[in-house]
Amino acid sequence: RKEVEQDPGPFNVPEGATVAFNCTYSNSASQSFFWYRQDCRKEPKLLMSVYSSGNEDGRFTAQLNRASQYISLLIRDSKLSDSATYLCVERGSSASKIIFGSGTRLSIRP
Amino acid sequence: DAGVTQSPTHLIKTRGQQVTLRCSPKSGHDTVSWYQQALGQGPQFIFQYYEEEERQRGNFPDRFSGHQFPNYSSELNVNALLLGDSALYLCASSPVAGGPGELFFGEGSRLTVL
Numbered sequence: 001r002k003e004v005e006q007d008p009g010p011f012n013v014p015e016g017a018t019v020a021f022n023c024t025y026s027n028s029a030s031q032s033f034f035w036y037r038q039d040c041r042k043e044p045k046l047l048m049s050v051y052s053s054g055n056e057d058g059r060f061t062a063q064l065n066r067a068s069q070y071i072s073l074l075i076r077d078s079k080l081s082d083s084a085t086y087l088c089v090e091r092g093s094s095a096s097k098i099i100f101g102s103g104t105r106l107s108i109r110p
Numbered sequence: 111d112a113g114v115t116q117s118p119t120h121l122i123k124t125r126g127q128q129v130t131l132r133c134s135p136k137s138g139h140d141t142v143s144w145y146q147q148a149l150g151q152g153p154q155f156i157f158q159y160y161e162e163e164e165r166q167r168g169n170f171p172d173r174f175s176g177h178q179f180p181n182y183s184s185e186l187n188v189n190a191l192l193l194g195d196s197a198l199y200l201c202a203s204s205p206v207a208g209g210p211g212e213l214f215f216g217e218g219s220r221l222t223v224l
Binding site for chain 1: 143
């Protein structure tokens with residue numbers, strides 16, 4: 001089983017829609033989680049950290065469910081510029097090792 | 111303030127050859143991690159360097175080796191190249207090993223093995 005699993009998509013939604021995707025992780029000792037965004041042929045960049053209490057940054061909301069070992073990302077009022085691949089990331093019990101999921105591809109259409 | 115820089119940006123090698131990729135971390139960062147990203151996949155952790163030592167290693171064979179220099183820059187070496195080594199190699203730096211901070215990535219070195 002992969003350490004971090006994501007639905008690869010692609011998710012194809014109209015502009016203005018709300019879209020959500022999940023990521024599951026296998027290591028119950030994982031300490032922290034992040035969502036990264038990667039544009040086509042570019043490097044990944046941090047979108048937001050994920051906290052147990054949930055956190056919101058503008059149109060983006062991230063949630064962590066430790067009991068079920070998944071994290072989620074919700075994007076409201078999606079924009080064309082949100083089209084990208086979203087990577088779920090966990091930092092395990094060995095904090096030096098940061099594991100990426102394979103990414104979920106999101107495409108926003110006009 | 112320069113971000114993470116990698117060189118070369120693109121290179122083509124043949125099977126069996128050896129390659130060296132280079133990375134300079136973001137100013138103020140002393141920890142460098144290397145990732146391999148195949149097409150359509152997420153980055154796969156190769157190893158991390160801190161204080162010129164390999165601190166953590168992913169599931170990669172010994173053909174993959176690295177080095178960190180006193181100025182915190184790093185090299186990734188791959189010997190006996192295979193077709194499957196074709197990928198984007200990403201270097202990421204962070205302020206301190208094991209810290210909670212984000213990873214800052216370079217634009218990557220795209221390796222094609224023929």
